[in-house]
Amino acid sequence: MSMSIDVPESSNVAKGTAPLVAAGTRPPAAGGLRKGLAITDFILRLGAIAAALGAAVTMAAADETLPFFTQFFQFEASYDEMPTFQFFVITMAFVGGYLVLSLPFSVVTIIRPHALGVKLLLIILDTVFLTLATAAASAAAAIVYLAHNGNEDANWLAICNQFTDFCQETSGAVVSSFVTVVIMVLLIVMLAVALRKH
């Protein structure tokens, strides 16, 4: 009976990498690595939630009213005047909500390291929401860049000379959203490594 347990383990490892491992027990490092990955996954998710919701709230709160009226600009700049920033707020809140809902599944992968189905579900949903978060972050980054630098050829003037605080807040939100993107890429890589370790 012990033979029929030992043999698949070793042949499993040998098949994936190199025919070095002889018949024997699985090295204890594999189980520990999986557990470590699952716990890191949970902690990184907490960080991603903070970054995503922070980005959404910062952008939604960005609002500046100028004390004077100029020829070119209205009194007020706020996120809901820019469709791209509206998309940003909605999408980052959506991504933050998904990450909160994914926490229980992350806990399941800590408690039951062999739950492959849960990891597969997480990797697929993470990929979809990574795409959403990246889309929101870089679309907003393109607009923030334009607000800072303007574009001479299209005659779009830099509005950050006037709306200093508004530009700082939206830039902060964009940076925070890219933190979310980087963390989600790490999450997917770690889940793929964990899937491969089975």
Place this chain on the structure above:
Amino acid sequence: MSMSIDVPESSNVAKGTAPLVAAGTRPPAAGGLRKGLAITDFILRLGAIAAALGAAVTMAAADETLPFFTQFFQFEASYDEMPTFQFFVITMAFVGGYLVLSLPFSVVTIIRPHALGVKLLLIILDTVFLTLATAAASAAAAIVYLAHNGNEDANWLAICNQFTDFCQETSGAVVSSFVTVVIMVLLIVMLAVALRKH
């Protein structure tokens, strides 16, 4: 000898899903599914290459010279006046290049369905380049949207009234880049399913 081949296969399946499969040969469906996934992966990569390089070339070729000079606009609109469009061209060419280089690895997964390391490598690199492609696509989409609609509050006028052809070409490039993004999401999902099937 034949025993030592059969046992790992069945215990492999049983570990992943449910303790239903008794000792015996692996069901032929799993191998066929894996082969089908690998071949679909290769075909989808060809489509993604076409979409990515098509997007880069279309954007790089987008260039329009107006026959008249107005107060607000220069004579010419081309991608290299917009930093976002430059980023788009460079990134989509880069993603297309990666996808071309990934083709041999995709072939390896067809020939050797048990090559787990190659699939892991592909899923990690695909995730990174998916993020790059999404960033380029949505940043350009934000600028194209602005070129079409303008923004009253920032006093950015829609330039598509003048540069009709330029706007059509850049819009086409953005659509093509989002096709690349969708295909790459599918590639990652399929690779994750293939990893889980081991």
